Amino acid sequence: MADSSTQVRPGGRSAKVRAAVHRAVAELLAEEEAETLTLPAVAARAGVHPTTLYRRWGSTAQLLNDVATSRFTGDLVVPDSGSLAGDLQRWLADVATDVADPDTLALMRAAIGSGPAGGCACTEDRHRQLGAIIRREQDRGGTALDVEAAADFLLGPLYYRAIFTPEPASADWARTLVSTYLTTLRTP
Amino acid sequence: MADSSTQVRPGGRSAKVRAAVHRAVAELLAEEEAETLTLPAVAARAGVHPTTLYRRWGSTAQLLNDVATSRFTGDLVVPDSGSLAGDLQRWLADVATDVADPDTLALMRAAIGSGPAGGCACTEDRHRQLGAIIRREQDRGGTALDVEAAADFLLGPLYYRAIFTPEPASADWARTLVSTYLTTLRTP
DNA sequence: CCACTAACGCAGCGATCAGTGCGATAATTT
DNA sequence: AAATTATCGCACTGATCGCTGCGTTAGTGG
Structure with a gap:
């Protein structure tokens, strides 16, 4: 506990909330325009309280960064066809x-x-x-x-x-x- | 007046308002994050009443389309160097x-x-x-x-x-x- | 120069957003 | 198993957004 100050806790509940929020962002972006992508709207779709989003991500920009990073990372297997x-x-x-x-x-x-x-x-x-x-x-x-x-x-x-x-x-x-x-x- | 129904009026005032709004959008985008680009904010920067923006453009998406189109159209002279x-x-x-x-x-x-x-x-x-x-x-x-x-x-x-x-x-x-x-x- | 009307300003009304204490829940450590 | 604390839900507030009648200003055509 002598490290910096924060102690991540990627346990079951946090992971579930994170997954639900990510799915909600993808769904909302697929359905309507990007204008309506507000934190309360994402929270309502994800079944999570808006406060959680304000605390964990703070803004739609950081939330979108998080979603994009995890969506476009490690999703494609690089094949080995020999050539x-x-x-x-x-x-x-x-x-x-x-x-x-x-x-x-x-x-x-x-x-x-x-x-x-x-x-x-x-x-x-x-x-x-x-x-x-x-x-x-x-x-x-x-x-x-x-x-x-x-x-x-x-x-x-x-x-x-x-x-x-x-x-x-x-x-x-x-x-x-x-x-x-x-x-x-x-x-x- | 037998044409469709609308009669454009690109007179002096409309053009001035349009130019001021376009400049305000560019300035706001250059200064702060894109999150704060709301129609009232643009109106305040341009010295124009927000109602005007809601009536002429309706949403930030259409406004940005208009600004981008006029910003990236006819701005570069295509040179004729001979080859x-x-x-x-x-x-x-x-x-x-x-x-x-x-x-x-x-x-x-x-x-x-x-x-x-x-x-x-x-x-x-x-x-x-x-x-x-x-x-x-x-x-x-x-x-x-x-x-x-x-x-x-x-x-x-x-x-x-x-x-x-x-x-x-x-x-x-x-x-x-x-x-x-x-x-x-x-x-x- | 005058009538016409497109375009703008003003005042105001829900609705929603961004943000803040505080208590409850659950993940992690000892 | 008990203590610790990161994380979440709840209730609430001020600020702002999106939008709408209505009156006024100022381009445009006759």
């Missing part, structure tokens, strides 16, 4: 499918609108996954790709289409993007 | 400089968070400008690039970095992106 092209195609197709979901898009939009950290929360784990794929190829003895450059050319167009375009990209389009990237941009 | 590479580099460097501004980013974030149309309002005119550059090259007898593909590989990484990354891209990076695109992806 870099196969790994990237499988993975980016999964990302495209996830991003094409309207409910997922609504959460991303709300997180972005909540502040500069909201957008990062949506793609931080994607960068980690991409880095893992590239590192595995390197361990196999293949080419060493730059993670940043790969993110620019693979995740960039994908998320750009999702956010700034009337209709998001499809899984097939993502696979084509990977092959185009690997055949033309591989350190010319 | 496709020069045009694209000059133009994308200008876009990168614009997007790197924190205040501009705050407006984009808020517009995205206001709904699916908010993101499109930020890049609709960019697509038009890119199309004009490509069409001009075509008129010169040069290669015919696909506007959609060019937007994916040029605007995609740029806006992806701006929204989903801690620090946006620089003008130099944008120029490098153009040269990489033209030397490697030109219809291989």
Whole structure:
């Protein structure tokens, strides 16, 4: 008890409340506009008292950050198909499918609108996954790709289409993007 | 007067109110968090009665759409340097400089968070400008690039970095992106 | 210059939000 | 099992938001 001052308590009840609140945020964002996403509204949907939300999260921005982080972290298994092209195609197709979901898009939009950290929360784990794929190829003895450059050319167009375009990209389009990237941009 | 039913009146006063409201939105987004962007707050900053905002725009979402559309439309002159590479580099460097501004980013974030149309309002005119550059090259007898593909590989990484990354891209990076695109992806 | 009417300001009314003590519950430690 | 305390529910308050009639101002066309 000599550590800083706080003592986290992730027990059964807190976890249940947290899960209910997260589900309520996702449901409300999927149903109505992001305007009505207030803490009392989330509390009513989650069956939790509003005071709890004010104490644990404080504002809708921090709540959205929390929801986005846990929603977009550890949700995709990075496959091992044996080759870099196969790994990237499988993975980016999964990302495209996830991003094409309207409910997922609504959460991303709300997180972005909540502040500069909201957008990062949506793609931080994607960068980690991409880095893992590239590192595995390197361990196999293949080419060493730059993670940043790969993110620019693979995740960039994908998320750009999702956010700034009337209709998001499809899984097939993502696979084509990977092959185009690997055949033309591989350190010319 | 046999047309539909409404008669627009873009006279001096309405235009002044509109300009003051737009400026107030930009200022408030630049100063504080997007949470406090309510119609009464904007009205107070603009020196306008809140009733006006409720009547003309109705909600912060529509107001943000209006502001974003007029902010990102017709703001960049598309240069004519004589070559496709020069045009694209000059133009994308200008876009990168614009997007790197924190205040501009705050407006984009808020517009995205206001709904699916908010993101499109930020890049609709960019697509038009890119199309004009490509069409001009075509008129010169040069290669015919696909506007959609060019937007994916040029605007995609740029806006992806701006929204989903801690620090946006620089003008130099944008120029490098153009040269990489033209030397490697030109219809291989 | 005058009539017309779109657009704005004013006053005010629920409804809801953000936030605060205080007691109760339950997770964790000893 | 008992003590400790993080976490939650309850009751409550001030402030603000969203919205609506109604009168006034000022662009616009004749």
